[in-house]
Amino acid sequence: MRNRTSGARPSIQRFYATASAAAITLAIAGPGAAWAQSAAPTPKAEDDTVEAIVVTGIRAGIQNSINIKKNETSIVEAVSAEDIGKLPDVSIAESIARLPGLAAQRVNGRAQVISIRGLAPDFTTTLLNGRQQASSGDNRAVEFDQYPSELLSSVVIYKTPDAQVSGMGLSGTADLRTVRPLAYGKRALALNLRGEKTAGKKLNDDSHNVGGRFSASYIDQFADGTIGVALGYAHLDSPSQVKRYKAYGYEAFPAESTSPDSADGALMLNGQEIMAVSRNNKRDAVIGIFEYRPNDKIHSTLDLYYSTFKQKETTRGAQWFSNPYADGVTYSNVTTEQLGGSKFATGGTLNHGVPIIRNDFNTRQDQLFSAGFNNEFQLSEKTRLVADLSYSSNKRKEQIMETYAGYGRGVGGVTPATPDVGRTYDTIGFQVADNGFSQYDEGLNYADASKVTLGDRAPWGGWGHDGAIRFPHVKEDVKAVDIRLEHEMDGFISQLSAGVNFTKRDKGKTVSDNDLFLKNGRQQVYVDAADLVDPTNLGFAGFGDVLSVKIGDVWKKYYNSAPILDANYYDKNWDITEEVTTFFAKANFQTGDLRGNVGVQVVKQKQESAGVVINGTEAGQPIVPTKISTKDDYTDVLPSLNLIYDLGGGHRLRFALSKTMARPRMDDMRANVTPSFNSLVCSGQGGCAAGSTVNPWSASGGNPHLKPWMAKAADLAYEWYISPATYVSVAGFYKKLDTYIYSQSGTFDFTGIPAPSSATSIPSNVIVSPIGQMTLPANGNGGVVKGVEFSGAVELGQFADLLKGFGVQGSLSLTKSNLNTTSNPDPTQEVRIPGLSGTVYNVTGYYERGGFQARISQRYRSAFKGEVVQLFATRGFTEILADKQVDAQIGYTFQDGPLNNLGVLLQVNNLTDSPYRTRLGLDKGGTKTSNGGSLPETYEKYGRQILFGVNYRF
Numbered sequence: 001m002r003n004r005t006s007g008a009r010p011s012i013q014r015f016y017a018t019a020s021a022a023a024i025t026l027a028i029a030g031p032g033a034a035w036a037q038s039a040a041p042t043p044k045a046e047d048d049t050v051e052a053i054v055v056t057g058i059r060a061g062i063q064n065s066i067n068i069k070k071n072e073t074s075i076v077e078a079v080s081a082e083d084i085g086k087l088p089d090v091s092i093a094e095s096i097a098r099l100p101g102l103a104a105q106r107v108n109g110r111a112q113v114i115s116i117r118g119l120a121p122d123f124t125t126t127l128l129n130g131r132q133q134a135s136s137g138d139n140r141a142v143e144f145d146q147y148p149s150e151l152l153s154s155v156v157i158y159k160t161p162d163a164q165v166s167g168m169g170l171s172g173t174a175d176l177r178t179v180r181p182l183a184y185g186k187r188a189l190a191l192n193l194r195g196e197k198t199a200g201k202k203l204n205d206d207s208h209n210v211g212g213r214f215s216a217s218y219i220d221q222f223a224d225g226t227i228g229v230a231l232g233y234a235h236l237d238s239p240s241q242v243k244r245y246k247a248y249g250y251e252a253f254p255a256e257s258t259s260p261d262s263a264d265g266a267l268m269l270n271g272q273e274i275m276a277v278s279r280n281n282k283r284d285a286v287i288g289i290f291e292y293r294p295n296d297k298i299h300s301t302l303d304l305y306y307s308t309f310k311q312k313e314t315t316r317g318a319q320w321f322s323n324p325y326a327d328g329v330t331y332s333n334v335t336t337e338q339l340g341g342s343k344f345a346t347g348g349t350l351n352h353g354v355p356i357i358r359n360d361f362n363t364r365q366d367q368l369f370s371a372g373f374n375n376e377f378q379l380s381e382k383t384r385l386v387a388d389l390s391y392s393s394n395k396r397k398e399q400i401m402e403t404y405a406g407y408g409r410g411v412g413g414v415t416p417a418t419p420d421v422g423r424t425y426d427t428i429g430f431q432v433a434d435n436g437f438s439q440y441d442e443g444l445n446y447a448d449a450s451k452v453t454l455g456d457r458a459p460w461g462g463w464g465h466d467g468a469i470r471f472p473h474v475k476e477d478v479k480a481v482d483i484r485l486e487h488e489m490d491g492f493i494s495q496l497s498a499g500v501n502f503t504k505r506d507k508g509k510t511v512s513d514n515d516l517f518l519k520n521g522r523q524q525v526y527v528d529a530a531d532l533v534d535p536t537n538l539g540f541a542g543f544g545d546v547l548s549v550k551i552g553d554v555w556k557k558y559y560n561s562a563p564i565l566d567a568n569y570y571d572k573n574w575d576i577t578e579e580v581t582t583f584f585a586k587a588n589f590q591t592g593d594l595r596g597n598v599g600v601q602v603v604k605q606k607q608e609s610a611g612v613v614i615n616g617t618e619a620g621q622p623i624v625p626t627k628i629s630t631k632d633d634y635t636d637v638l639p640s641l642n643l644i645y646d647l648g649g650g651h652r653l654r655f656a657l658s659k660t661m662a663r664p665r666m667d668d669m670r671a672n673v674t675p676s677f678n679s680l681v682c683s684g685q686g687g688c689a690a691g692s693t694v695n696p697w698s699a700s701g702g703n704p705h706l707k708p709w710m711a712k713a714a715d716l717a718y719e720w721y722i723s724p725a726t727y728v729s730v731a732g733f734y735k736k737l738d739t740y741i742y743s744q745s746g747t748f749d750f751t752g753i754p755a756p757s758s759a760t761s762i763p764s765n766v767i768v769s770p771i772g773q774m775t776l777p778a779n780g781n782g783g784v785v786k787g788v789e790f791s792g793a794v795e796l797g798q799f800a801d802l803l804k805g806f807g808v809q810g811s812l813s814l815t816k817s818n819l820n821t822t823s824n825p826d827p828t829q830e831v832r833i834p835g836l837s838g839t840v841y842n843v844t845g846y847y848e849r850g851g852f853q854a855r856i857s858q859r860y861r862s863a864f865k866g867e868v869v870q871l872f873a874t875r876g877f878t879e880i881l882a883d884k885q886v887d888a889q890i891g892y893t894f895q896d897g898p899l900n901n902l903g904v905l906l907q908v909n910n911l912t913d914s915p916y917r918t919r920l921g922l923d924k925g926g927t928k929t930s931n932g933g934s935l936p937e938t939y940e941k942y943g944r945q946i947l948f949g950v951n952y953r954f
Contacts, residue, residue: 034616057893058848058855062793062809063724068154070246073588073597073642073716074162075654075731077101077791080154092176093144094909096155097553098842098900100729100791100811103861105835106883107315107868107917108279109240109942113141116157116836118785118815119718120867123662123709123835127175128370129303132167132503133305134476136366136396141664142174146309146368146394148234150192150215151287153179154410159733160656161714163599164587166501170639170662170711170735178303179219181228183293187220194905194949196238198942199913204314206532206550211237213949228291234847235284238945240560242277243540243674244317245437245939249920250344250927253331257324258345263334267927267935269432274321274440274541275358280939283309299376307368313418316536316548318446319426322350326459327425329353339434340929347431352421356457357405361552364398370791382488389481396474403467403516403551403559407444409524421585422524423457431542434936435917437540447535447545454549454558455524465707467516469561472572476507484944495588495724502583507666508575516555525558529799533555540941567674570625570915574670575610596643606633609704610653611671617756630671630704636661650722654731661708661800664741670702670779675750679758682766690765697750697772707779725807728792738784740819742831748774783819785833805849813840835875856911865922877885881917885910901953909945916940 064080077099093111097104104111105121107417113121121141126133133402135142158165158173165173191214198209217232242585248271285307293299299748304909322329334348410422429441446452456462484499518525527547531554535545563569586599608631616623640658645655678696682688717731751770762768793813797804819831844857866880891905918938920927927935 001764022559025121035939054450054780057853058846059725059795059807060805062795064154064484066721066725066727068156069727070721073595073644074154074158075160075642075656075717076152077157077159077832081152085432086878090151092147092152092155094895095149096144096157096174096746098844098857098859099839100731100789100842101159101787101813101815102157103835103840103864104836104859105880105886106942108242108277109910109916109945110145110281112145113137113142114144114174115837116169116172116174117159117787118817118836118838118840120835122665123169123171125169125173125662127165127167127169127173127458127772128305129177129372129374130165130175131370131372131390132392132478132480133176133370134368134392134394134478134505134507135785136368136394136474136476138474138509138667140663143366144174146283146307146366147176148236148283148285150217151178151232151285151305152176157702159731160642161658161660162586162642163597163601163640163940164484164497164499166181166480166582166584166601167503167580168601168660169658174646178287178289178305179230180291180301181219181289182221182228182293185221185225189216189218189954190951190953192218192949192951193274194947197946198239198241199944199946200241202239202278203243203276204316204536205548207239207241207314207802208828209239209241209278211239211280213237213947226292226294228289228827230287230289230295232287233285233408236281236510237283238283240279240281240945242275242279243437243941243942243943244273244277245541246273246275247438247920247935247937248272248321250935251323253324257329258331258334261341263331263336263343263345266334266336266345267339267929268322268331268334268345269430269438270323271319271321272438273317274538274543276536276538276540277313277315277318279311279313283307283310294327297378298749301372301374301375303369303370303372305367305370309364309366309368311362311364312552313362313364314552315358315362316357316546317538318355318543318546319358320353320355321459322353322428322430327352327354333648340352340933341584341931342929344929345432348429348741350428350430352425353428354406354425354457354459355428355442355446357452357546358402359405359549359551360402360585361546361555362398362400363552364396367393367395371391384486385485386484388481388484389539390479392478392522392862394474394476396472398472399469400472401467401516401551401555402574403454403549403555404456404458404463404615405454405527405547405549407446407451409451409453409526410455411523414935422453422455433939435939436915437455437541437939442543445545447531447547448526449480449547452547453524453526455518455522465515466518466522467555467559468564468943469514469516471512471514471553473510473512474507476505479504492591493587493589496586497588498585500583502579503578503582505578505580506576509570511572513566513569513572515560516559516561518558519560527558530770537905559784565623567616567623570612570614570773570891571670571672571674571701573611574672576666576669577608579606579661580604593646593648594643596641597645598639598641600640601638603636604633604917605635605663605708606671607631607704608704609669609671611673611704613753614672615753617675617677617753628671628673632705634707634709636710643746648857650720650727652719652721654715654717654719656713658713659710660713661710663686663708664706664777666944668702668741669704669706671704673699673701674772675699675753677756677759679688679756679761682762688763688766691767693767693769694762695764695772696759697748697753697770699750699772699774701774701776703776703778706741706777707739709740709782711782712736723795723798725795726798729790730742731751731789731791733787733789735785736787737819739779740775740831742780742913743775743780744780745773745775746778747771770885783817783831785815786814787813789813805847807843807848808843810843810846811841814838815840833867834867837864853892854888854890858884858886860884876936877922879919879922881919883914883916884912885914886912905947905949905951907947909947910942911944913941914943916942 068078161168203207206828213235283807288304329352408424480503486497612625644694657659679694793809839862846855919934
């Protein structure tokens with residue numbers, strides 16, 4: 001195996017049960033939930049007669065999930081058809097976010113990415129029927145909102161690995177599963193229709209807050225049960241509304257700018273924005289499953305899945321700087337209070353402010369296609385060959401556009417020489433909230449189309465452009481072949497399996513960055529009445545109305561675009577190719593009350609990264625990119641052990657040991673290098689001595705030689721299965737991260753990169769070394785992640801007749817991390833894992849009896865370091881504060897008569913209108929109060945989502 005080191009010194013040459021009666025999952029999400037890819041269906045003898053009590057509804061879903069958890073050899077969590085169908089979710093992310101040890105990150109009010117056991121979404125591998133899925137995200141994390149819950153029968157979250165499944169994640173693996181029509185064994189057709197409304201008025205006049213969902217599915221068997229077909233379609237038209245407030249920062253300003261004197265030295269806002277965001281989400285997804293089993297020796301299954309997800313987002317609002325260093329603003333009538341030991345300005349009047357009116361329009365389209373063809377051949381009574389081919393493709397195309405406007409009109413344009421042309425100053429009253437929307441009272445009418453014009457209104461002479469438009473594009477393809485041989489045995493070892501998996505992944509990202517300039521020499525211009533809609537009201541922050549332009553339709557009428565070919569543009573474009581070959585072997589064993597498996601994977605990895613050296617060191621000259629490409633390869637060995645000891649009476653112990661890995665982030669692996677040359681290296685006191693050597697070169701970039709995150713893991717769990725819908729579990733886990741990826745500095749050879757003309761300022765008798773410092777992501781020392789998880793489900797009716805129909809299920813996860821800082825450039829700074837919430841809990845109470853069902857569910861996660869989209873369409877991290885969301889529903893399914901199997905349902909998501917909040921600074925950074933307390937940054941509210949619908953099962 002390749003020796004691993006933590007250093008970061010690349011050279012220039014190496015651098016680069018039953019169908020749901022509620023039926024949102026419809027018949028396609030039936031008892032096939034317990035299907036596992038590694039197990040062949042057991043044919044039922046023709047003369048078998050089985051009489052059983054049929055359980056439907058919420059309890060059936062809980063039972064199915066418990067059965068999956070109980071029967072899997074690995075430690076897993078599961079959600080099955082009834083769970084999803086009885087609490088219909090926009091995507092599967094909402095459903096699995098309720099599982100023990102899992103937490104979702106909300107994006108625009110919707111769960112999108114998932115953290116398992118406190119580790120970032122990039123540490124998780126997502127499978128569809130056991131096959132790796134491509135992601136349209138910037139890295140590896142799959143965005144689960146592309147998968148409608150209606151088309152899945154179950155989701156199994158592996159918390160400990162199975163050596164037979166390639167591509168297992170470091171934190172866990174999410175396997176999304178669809179129905180197997182032959183195992184389902186009967187014909188079913190079901191339809192579902194729901195209306196949807198976001199509570200409150202629509203925020204933008206040209207948006208809507210009413211939508212709907214429709215789904216249909218069909219399952220059947222033909223040719224004496226040798227051919228099975230399952231077809232499904234799900235349509236989503238879902239609006240969302242976001243009220244957004246953001247503080248840019250807090251600062252103590254000079255005493256002469258603030259009155260009265262009692263406000264001197266108070267922390268004050270230096271900038272803010274208020275935005276009304278309306279988004280429309282449209283998703284269409286289809287699935288087709290075709291099975292063929294002509295006899296006991298051949299079984300073939302073809303899985304097809306396609307979805308397209310289109311999003312349009314209109315954002316309108318106002319932003320302005322409230323900083324004496326920007327516009328010479330002053331404050332009057334300032335009120336203060338003590339906050340965290342610091343004097344904090346809570347209200348007052350801002351004089352000399354210049355609000356910038358924003359009209360932004362973003363679009364995004366994702367296309368996901370997955371295909372898998374599985375063939376099983378029974379070579380003998382005890383030997384089976386399984387061959388699986390798969391392909392997954394995901395494409396994302398985006399437009400991110402922002403435009404600027406303001407009060408007044410200047411005829412001279414906006415230039416550094418005339419910084420105040422077209423800038424009209426305003427007096428704005430303010431009240432700052434530390435947990436809510438701050439309130440403002442402006443003096444001018446920013447909705448007056450005869451006064452407000454398009455154009456750059458920034459301080460400091462302007463931003464030099466009147467808007468910007470960017471076009472991110474991501475494409476990823478995953479091709480795989482998996483061949484496995486299984487042999488049944490008698491004795492202690494019950495089965496041996498071995499095989500090989502080859503997976504090739506190609507991913508590329510391009511971003512076209514463009515500035516927008518008003519036509520006619522950037523003259524500020526009024527907007528034609530035909531291009532306006534009713535003003536957008538920012539009353540939730542007290543600001544009033546702002547001019548609303550249909551900018552997405554007419555921007556070319558007012559603006560010219562010009563490419564931004566700066567270093568940031570080149571650094572956001574990259575291509576990565578990976579070829580991973582996994583050899584695996586596994587033995588299942590059982591003796592008495594002990595059973596389990598032991599396995600090993602040998603993972604051979606090849607990676608290639610294509611990028612550019614972004615040579616922009618010559619001031620005033622265009623960047624000259626030089627293409628580079630770098631390869632690397634290495635091998636890892638990943639053993640695993642899963643044990644189950646049956647204590648009797650439903651009690652059991654589980655124990656697992658494993659070594660796991662997660663491949664590095666894609667953007668960290670980019671080959672791009674951005675050099676910098678310090679021509680003033682000798683300008684200090686005394687200059688440079690003759691004959692001395694200087695090192696003016698430095699750079700930043702990615703690292704194509706990154707090795708994976710690696711961890712050793714131990715798991716111990718106690719489970720007690722009391723009845724079909726009742727269990728309790730306590731589990732503990734310990735992960736020792738052998739390596740973690742930090743931003744580090746190492747040496748780099750800049751030979752071949754031309755020095756700028758400014759290098760002549762260095763005396764000729766001084767030696768300029770080509771060796772410099774480069775900051776890049778590199779493998780460093782790891783640390784520990786550990787936690788304990790409590791989970792359970794209780795059917796209360798088993799204890800008292802009075803409680804029949806009532807039940808509760810829930811979980812609590814407590815997680816801690818301790819990463820070594822010896823590899824961190826700043827050992828004084830806290831090292832935190834993105835996605836780790838110390839406390840996560842989920843609790844659900846339900847009642848179901850006589851066709852009536854009701855459920856209320858709450859999920860909570862404490863503050864965590866989250867990845868979000870930041871300025872210039874780049875990814876970055878922020879501190880996302882604690883989040884608590886409540887969902888509720890009530891419904892009735894007719895049990896007999898002409899309306900038999902017709903169900904009605906009323907559901908409210910985000911019942912308490914839980915806000916999304918972030919704070920300024922990350923880890924220990926950002927402006928703090930005297931006692932080290934943090935200050936609020938972002939506050940968003942999404943409103944309640946109300947759904948009412950009917951469904952019918954044939």
